[in-house]
Amino acid sequence: MRIRPVGAYALLLDCDDPDHVEAWRAELCRRRDAGELSAVEIVPAARTVLLDGVPDPGRAAARIAGWTPEPVTTTAAADRVDVPIVYDGEDLPVVAGHWGVDVPEVVQRLRDTEFRVAFCGFAPGFAYLTGLPEGLAVPRLATPRSRVPAGSVALAGPYAGIYPGASPGGWLLVGRTALTLFDVHADPPARLTPGTRVRLVDA
Known part of the structure; x- marks a missing residue:
């Protein structure tokens, strides 16, 4: 997974495949809900996840690089x-x-x-x-x-x-x-x- 800056307040995660995108989307949403990540929008696409409205993209990218998302599983x-x-x-x-x-x-x-x-x-x-x-x-x-x-x-x-x-x-x-x-x-x-x-x- 590669993390790239997009403009002044956004990050783009390049993922391997749709399951990788979903795993990162879910992980980032969980982290945001837990107060570990600040982002206005988390937007998945075919091979990327965009985080928009990130106050400190550099700090966020460093934290995200240390996270490992859970594999995609069937929800309830x-x-x-x-x-x-x-x-x-x-x-x-x-x-x-x-x-x-x-x-x-x-x-x-x-x-x-x-x-x-x-x-x-x-x-x-x-x-x-x-x-x-x-x-x-x-x-x-x-x-x-x-x-x-x-x-x-x-x-x-x-x-x-x-x-x-x-x-x-x-x-x-x-x-x-x-x-x-x-x-x-x-x-x-x-x-x-x-x-x-x-x-x-x-x-």
């Missing part, structure tokens, strides 16, 4: 969100072709997978979900759709995701949910936050 069921899904996405046959299985097997694999929110981006409340086995990454559409309905469940690369609002998008659609994933009046506004375990269950 109370920390899991079950998202009710109707599996009727128009790209299910395309995903089945990439995976070399039939459509019912695609749906069963998605039901059986426990996902984890790796990071959020693209749009407010859009969570990138990891957990699919290696080898099941799928390509994006060659030409993105001009409008993907809110609640659409989709796959792209190694990730699954759920569109919190209607927007353009090039992911492969496998289903939909009626669950509200982003509400500016909620605390936190995003229903799915980094580290949250997610199951895509039948609606």
